[in-house]
Amino acid sequence: MRCELLRGPIGLSAFAPAAAGWLTRDPVRHNHLATVVSQRADGILPTEPDAVWALLRDRAGAPPQWVATWTPPHLLLVPELDEEAATALVDALIEAGDTLPGVTGMAPGPTAVARAWVARTGDTTRPGMATRLLVLDTLRPPTDVPGRLIKADWTYRTWLIRAVLGFERDTPSDEPAEVTEEAAARSVDQLLSARLAWLWEVRGEPVALVVNRPPASGVYRISMVYTPPELRRRGYAAAATAELSQHLLDIGARAVLLFTDAANPTSNGVYERIGYRALATGETWVFTRTRTPS
Structure with missing residues (x-):
């Protein structure tokens, strides 16, 4: 297995078309990777100057068998890599002088990468948050929740900043980035x-936030579902998620998915009750450096 590392915005311009066929093989399982790529390729998010785009091939010039992305300060993001691919990826990163903070993605890829990283570096690892990938099956929206779903505009910016801060502070994260108002x-x-x-919105006031990510191969991902603490246990998040899910189906979504904290039975239960089902598991490993830089 050969691993080619491309870097920054210029690397993305070569990576995106090379990885496109692979990303569309399984647009649901690979949605997170696909949206990381598409949001930067389309200019929705700036491309990190130190981003790494990895293509893993059986031989030079062959279509990629696997891909991976690293957009610091986020963790390395991988699909369900096998041991051979994980070792090739780790070898290429180490040879290039990169030091990983950790790895996340679809099981068993992160475990394979962590095992190879520890074997090569002597670093220690700890498990991070496990996630569940849920995909919409048959929508069952709640019928007894007052309010309506509206598109947020700039008049809600101050409320949204508070909501995003609350979401980031309430949600377990292994990312090294600090949560700040800025x-x-x-x-x-x-x-x-x-x-x-x-x-x-209830009686003209916002009570819950929900976000959809741009589609990749017709698949939409819902994220950042948040209700302020004083407004919880009233069904607002479930109603907002269900209504947005229906809207995405109405505009032609091939599938709608979301990720949940595997250790949070409350949120998992909410989504399952409105029609989502578990499809796959995600895992995270955080690395601690124990070697002295040469």
């Missing part, structure tokens, strides 16, 4: 510019 404001501005943020 970072939340940047995230909100990106969401509003791309028209990806939605609100559940």
